[in-house]
Amino acid sequence: MERKTRQYEAILDVIATAGRPLLAQEVLDLATCHVPSLSLATVYRNLKALQSEGRIKSVVLPGQNPRYELEVHTHHHYFQCRQCERVFDVDACPGNLQMMAPSGFRVEDHEIILYGCCKECGDGR
Amino acid sequence: MERKTRQYEAILDVIATAGRPLLAQEVLDLATCHVPSLSLATVYRNLKALQSEGRIKSVVLPGQNPRYELEVHTHHHYFQCRQCERVFDVDACPGNLQMMAPSGFRVEDHEIILYGCCKECGDGR
DNA sequence: TTGCTAATGATAATGCATTATCATTAATGA
DNA sequence: TCATTAATGATAATGCATTATCATTAGCAA
Numbered sequence: 427m428e429r430k431t432r433q434y435e436a437i438l439d440v441i442a443t444a445g446r447p448l449l450a451q452e453v454l455d456l457a458t459c460h461v462p463s464l465s466l467a468t469v470y471r472n473l474k475a476l477q478s479e480g481r482i483k484s485v486v487l488p489g490q491n492p493r494y495e496l497e498v499h500t501h502h503h504y505f506q507c508r509q510c511e512r513v514f515d516v517d518a519c520p521g522n523l524q525m526m527a528p529s530g531f532r533v534e535d536h537e538i539i540l541y542g543c544c545k546e547c548g549d550g551r
Numbered sequence: 552m553e554r555k556t557r558q559y560e561a562i563l564d565v566i567a568t569a570g571r572p573l574l575a576q577e578v579l580d581l582a583t584c585h586v587p588s589l590s591l592a593t594v595y596r597n598l599k600a601l602q603s604e605g606r607i608k609s610v611v612l613p614g615q616n617p618r619y620e621l622e623v624h625t626h627h628h629y630f631q632c633r634q635c636e637r638v639f640d641v642d643a644c645p646g647n648l649q650m651m652a653p654s655g656f657r658v659e660d661h662e663i664i665l666y667g668c669c670k671e672c673g674d675g676r
Numbered sequence: 677t678t679g680c681t682a683a684t685g686a687t688a689a690t691g692c693a694t695t696a697t698c699a700t701t702a703a704t705g706a
Numbered sequence: 707t708c709a710t711t712a713a714t715g716a717t718a719a720t721g722c723a724t725t726a727t728c729a730t731t732a733g734c735a736a
Contacts, residue, residue, distance in 0.1 A: 429682060429733045450723085465685045470724060472683095486613040488662065491723070505652055508659070518651040523665060526643040527630055530670030534633070537613065537664045540648060545655030554703050554712055575693085590715045595694060597713095616693070 427475040436460035437472045438481065447485040447493030447504070447513045487513065487539060503537070507544035516540060552600040561585035562597045563606065572610040572618030572629070572638045612638065612664060628662070632669035641665060 427434060436457040441448060444456070454469045473494055476482040484492040487506060493513055503516040516538075524533045552559060561582040566573060569581070579594045598619055601607040609617040612631060618638055628641040641663075649658045 427683080431683060431733070433684070463685070465687095467686075467725080468684055474725095488611040488613050489617075492614075503651065505656055505658075507656075514653070514656070516651055516653070520645050520648070520651070523645070523663070526628065526641055526645070526663070527665055527667070528639070528641070528670070530673060531630055531632075531639070531665075532668045532673055533630075533665045534667040536666065538648070538651070539662045540652055540656075540658045541661065542652070542659040543657045545653070548655060548657055552713080556703070556713060558714070588715070590717095592695080592716075593714055599695095 427472070427479075432461050433457070433464055433468050434472050434475075436464070437469060438476060441476075441482055441494055442496055444495075446515060447495040449491055449493050453494065485513065503539065505540040505542065505544070507547055508541055509543060509547040512544065514544065552597070552604075557586050558582075558589055558593050559597050559600075561589070562594060563601060566601075566607055566619055567621055569620075571640060572620040574616055574618050578619065610638065628664065630665040630667065630669070632672055633666055634668060634672040637669065639669065 437453055439460070440453055440456040444452075448456070450466070450469050450473060453473070454464060454466050457469070458464050473482070476494075477484065480497055482494050483497045484494055485504065486492050487504065495515070500517075501519060503519060505514045505516050506512070507514075519538070522533070523536045527533045562578055564585070565578055565581040569577075573581070575591070575594050575598060578598070579589060579591050582594070583589050598607070601619075602609065605622055607619050608622045609619055610629065611617050612629065620640070625642075626644060628644060630639045630641050631637070632639075644663070647658070648661045652658045
């Protein structure tokens with residue numbers, strides 16, 4: 427991607443503004459407001475380009491399609507609301523979980539996904 | 552599944568003996584020792600039957616195909632070795648992670664996946 | 677403004693895990 | 707042992723997210 431297109435800008439803007447990981451389809455839905463003619467193929471093309479540029483990264487939850495968020499290079503986790511199915515970043519972390527592993531196993535990294543009810547869905551709705 | 556076939560027995564036996572979640576393909580590979588003619592279609596059929604019978608459950612890691620293990624109804628987590636890619640059960644659990652969530656979010660459940668080097672791969676190999 | 681060509685939009689093609697199909701095999705009750 | 711029919715094996719079909727294709731559009735350097 428050498429040229430700055432309206433589509434590229436819209437897609438990056440939508441991801442940056444959302445503040446949470448978005449599915450390709452969500453990116454399309456949101457960016458269509460900015461560029462009505464936007465195509466899903468273009469979304470995928472730009473998501474791939476943005477990833478190789480190191481501007482965004484993919485977030486994969488078990489059994490779900492990848493979501494995309496800004497690359498921040500800080501260790502964090504995720505929360506998924508069971509009602510609206512949206513995924514949110516979680517900055518807190520319990521730290522090293524070596525103690526959880528059976529003896530002889532070396533823990534190098536971990537992933538934590540919280541499931542529950544998000545703030546909006548919890549507010550009498 | 553109303554009849555007890557050699558295939559059914561072999562598939563359940565392999566899963567029970569492995570002591571860790573297995574991919575459908577791993578089940579085929581291991582059970583083929585017991586029933587050489589075993590087909591992948593039969594593996595899928597029996598995995599589905601065993602699940603609806605409540606004997607096994609599926610374990611899904613981000614971006615990976617489902618694995619299958621005995622249904623034990625006890626809360627536990629998983630460890631994946633980055634070298635051999637095998638997945639192991641982890642009984643330890645840090646407990647309620649409500650404190651990790653942003654305020655207003657209610658945590659109802661969580662999932663933890665540890666990544667690292669398993670005991671076997673760590674023993675000079 | 678113009679020309680070049682990268683990027684887009686629309687849609688067909690792909691990859692791949694899983695499921696359906698169907699002739700054949702084998703488990704079970706009589 | 708036999709008959710019934712559920713289950714199997716081999717393989718074609720499916721579903722679906724993602725990618726490729728290609729004619730058209732639109733950045734951008736001159």
